[in-house]
Amino acid sequence: MTTTDVSPTETGWNLADVWETIASGLGDALAQQQGARQISWTEMNRRANGVATAMLAIPGAAEQDKVAQYLYNCPEYLESTFAAFKAGFATVNTNYRYAADELVYLWDNGDVTTVVFHGTFADQIEAIRDRVPRITTWLWVDDDAGPCPDWATPYEAAAIAGTDENVSGAWGRSGDHLLLLYTGGTTGMPKGVMWRQDDLFGVLDANNRMRLPPEQDLNAVDARATRPGPRNMPGAPLMHGTGLFNAISNLMVGGSITTTVGRSFSAEEFLDSVEQYDINSSSIVGDAFAKPILRALEAEPDRWDISSLRVIVSSGVMWSKETKDGLLRHNDRLIMVDALGSSEAIGMATNTTTSESVSDPNRQTAQFQLGPNTRVITDDGNDVVPGSGERGRVALRGRTPIGYYKDEAKSAETFVIIGGERYSIPGDYATVEVDGTVALLGRGSQCINTGGEKVYPEEVEECLKRHPAVADAAVVGLPDEKWGESITALVEAHPGATIESQELRDHVKANLAAYKAPKVVFEIDTVGRANNGKLDYRALKQRALDLAAK
Structure with a gap:
């Protein structure tokens, strides 16, 4: 480990270099906040130095070791990202809705050696620790869910030990260093999309009015970040690209990130926070977020002043014209x-x-x-x-x-x-x-997008077929006002067996993330598999629509 002022990389932009430069220039300006917690750029940099030091102290630590974040939205999410980049490590997002088998697959496939996790997930981790032997370090983020397990290290102890000396691994930093964004994609198991930091920086910076040069120039960063940037609040989870990339983009211009305290989306908390903290921009996932916001505004039109909110970005799911028109009635300066x-x-x-x-x-x-x-x-x-x-x-x-x-x-x-x-x-x-x-x-595939989460029909089908009452199953997505698509199962029973919808939903939730469980189950005579084993999803979707209309 070295503590040094890192020089510009020859391989392009490195986000740790950029954020250290902004921290040096903006100092006391707000970087992150959640509830009563307010963290300045100086403090975030100092804390990230402490966490990076703890990561680098792990025996056998090597360049581009993988750090997984098993966290709800919180300041520690971006802080630990900063720390990993300082150390020359790669980050691995972790869907906190995953069940045991999914976590094991993700962390094994990603070669994860360190996990930063909220205390509320301690029991889930305890049940699978012996299945992920490559992971040697568990950094416990206290969320009042219980004491720190004896196999973990308190994150806060590492963070408060940080100093103003910027930390780097012996190998230095590089624009080639990775951020791994695991995505469901359209078929198969989750895949880790490998983003070079230089490429990620370049594509995110392309939207800025004052763009930085193609090669890393920290003097140009300093010249651009002369005052605090916009105030962003991710509506979407940071574990997904929509929330994470928008937050990273905002920090790149010296802005601040506000995360809500609640762990499930609340339109009321969202609007309270916009007004209280003068939020300028937010990232959401379509109507699953936008419609509740509009309903709250329509129900109490005089309760909130959202005039500070200028931009809402939705990625992953389109949101309806009617919802956008409705939001403009409450803020005619809004850009969606x-x-x-x-x-x-x-x-x-x-x-x-x-x-x-x-x-x-x-x-x-x-x-x-x-x-x-x-x-x-x-x-x-x-x-x-x-x-x-x-x-x-x-x-x-x-x-x-x-x-x-x-x-x-x-x-x-x-x-x-x-x-x-x-x-x-x-x-x-x-x-x-x-x-x-x-x-x-x-x-082009049959991937179902429900509330921004990608769900593969085959995965849910195979889970359903493991239930003793089910002979075969097909899963389709039907239009849903709130979620975009709702997971719908068409199942055929074994002779003499009885299909209990709630029992099947509970069966899926016991084996997969809860959002993958079908909201509706229809029993049918046959799913009509062809001789090659394939399903006619178009016909099955129409059949589900017909059944839903009855």
Whole structure:
């Protein structure tokens, strides 16, 4: 371990270098807050130094060791990210809804050696510790859920031991150092999207009015961050790219991040916090967040002053025109952005709604303006002709991930060379209108997106089939006003068996994350598998719609 002022990297931008520079310049300005807790840039840097020191003290610590964050939204999430980047380690997001088998798979696949976790998860970890022997260090974040386990180390003790001397591993830092963003994608088990910090910085900085140069220049960072930046509050979890990347982007310009105290989304707490802390921007996941906010505002129109809120970004799930129009009635200065992107491709296209655009009779939520590095291509690599009605996949070139961690086959499918240029093609299908806008059709697979969470039908189906009453099962997503899509199961019973809907839901929740359990279960004679074992999901979805309508 070394304590040194790190010089600019030759391999591009490193986020730890950037944030240390901002901390040096802004000092007492607010960096993070949650409830009564307020943490300045100086304090966040000092605390991250302490945590980085603790990480580097682990016997056998090596460059790009993996640090998993098993946390709800809290200051420690971004603080431990800062610490890991200081140390030259890579971060691994962890979905706190995962059950035992999913956690074991994630941490094993990600080669995780350190886990930062909220105390409330101690029992879940205790049950699987012997299944993840590579993990040697557990940093316990106290949340009043009980005492620190004897196999863990208090996070706070490491944080308060930090000093103003910036910490780095013996190997230094690099723009090549990774952030691993595990995503469900569209099929299979979660995959770790490998973002170089230099590429992530570049794609996030592209949206700033005062952009920084392509090569790391910390003097330029210092010149840009001369005063505190905007105040951001993630509505979405930091464990997902929507919340995390928006928060990182805000910190890159010297802004602050406010996290709510509640661990499930509350429109009332969201609006209280916007007013109390003069929040300027937020990240959400479609109508699952926006509709409750609008309902609260409509129910008590004089309760909240949300005039400070200028930008809401939604990524992962589109939100409806009606909801956006409703929010504008309560804040006519609001800018609402649908961001077409994914863990594998940031900034493919956008759809922006303002008070000026509401009067456009042709405005549609599903229509996007392509970014400068985005194309819609056919399966043979040609551009879709505008107005042709032809379907293609949205492809992004430029700053993209370098692949999926330890999965060359999947990487080759998603990250493709076309005309000598490398493209990320996550699987979003679209048509191109005559005016050049794209109409999003959705993913080509059967992936269900419920409240921003990706759910694979096959995974839930296999779980259902393990129940003794179930002979076969099919799972589809049906339109849902709140969640975007609701998981719906069509099951056929073994002869003489009885299907109990709640029992099946409980069975899924006992084996998978609770959000993967079907909200509705329909018993049918047969799911109609073909001879090759495949299901006709289009026909099954229509059957589920028909049953739901009865």
